[in-house]
Amino acid sequence: MIQLRTYVYIDSLQPQLAEYMATVSQGFLPVPGDSCLWVEVSPGMAIHRLTDIALKATRVHLSQQVVERAYGSMVIHHRDQSDVKEAGRVILQRLGVDVSARQPCQIAWQEVIRGMTPDHTVLINRQNRRGSMILPEQSMFILETEPAGYIVYAANQAEKAASITLIDVPAVGAYGRLIMAGREMDIDEAAAAAITAVKKPPGT
Numbered sequence: 783m784i785q786l787r788t789y790v791y792i793d794s795l796q797p798q799l800a801e802y803m804a805t806v807s808q809g810f811l812p813v814p815g816d817s818c819l820w821v822e823v824s825p826g827m828a829i830h831r832l833t834d835i836a837l838k839a840t841r842v843h844l845s846q847q848v849v850e851r852a853y854g855s856m857v858i859h860h861r862d863q864s865d866v867k868e869a870g871r872v873i874l875q876r877l878g879v880d881v882s883a884r885q886p887c888q889i890a891w892q893e894v895i896r897g898m899t900p901d902h903t904v905l906i907n908r909q910n911r912r913g914s915m916i917l918p919e920q921s922m923f924i925l926e927t928e929p930a931g932y933i934v935y936a937a938n939q940a941e942k943a944a945s946i947t948l949i950d951v952p953a954v955g956a957y958g959r960l961i962m963a964g965r966e967m968d969i970d971e972a973a974a975a976a977i978t979a980v981k982k983p984p985g986t
Contacts, residue, residue: 784877787853788822788931789884790983791870793863796941798914798948799934803845803857805912810843810859817863818845819870820953822855822931829854835876836869848954855931855954870985881985889980890957891926894973896966898922906961910950916963922949923973925960927980933958935983936976943975944968 797814804811826849833856842858860866900918907915927933930953937951937960946964
């Protein structure tokens with residue numbers, strides 16, 4: 783029995799998120815403007831079957847596949863939104879479910895920290911090497927979600943909403959985590975967009 787944990791469609795990858803995803807991608811690199819589908823299932827090994835189905839049925843590219851014991855995830859993308867949507871359709875068809883079967887997203891933690899100190903920002907920058915750097919005096923928004931994959935949609939919508947900097951967006955494992963920084967007013971606006979996004983993630 784395969785459990786659909788995460789299923790989220792992104793119509794157009796924003797520039798920072800696309801570049802961040804490329805730093806962790808082991809396959810075909812996404813570029814800004816690509817349409818994207820993030821799928822996570824349990825048990826983890828089942829993701830191979832779904833990946834095979836999507837790649838054979840459409841022209842989508844596989845940018846990432848992570849197989850853990852409990853969870854497996856894949857990220858597919860293409861410039862043509864119809865290919866990505868069709869890949870999602872055949873995946874759901876093979877599972878015998880519709881998008882409503884996915885696990886609802888739960889917010890495990892959310893917080894805005896304002897006027898970051900230099901000591902704090904230096905440590906965060908040393909820990910996170912794939913995104914951009916947070917600077918002293920900036921505000922920081924942190925968000926943690928379960929399942930993990932929904933955090934990618936939160937990051938994309940936050941980047942659409944305001945001028946922020948993506949620091950880190952790990953989206954595999956039990957929890958997804960988003961760290962972003964910027965001016966206080968921009969962070970407040972982006973944070974609101976991210977929270978709205980995970981409360982109502984799209985299907986296809």
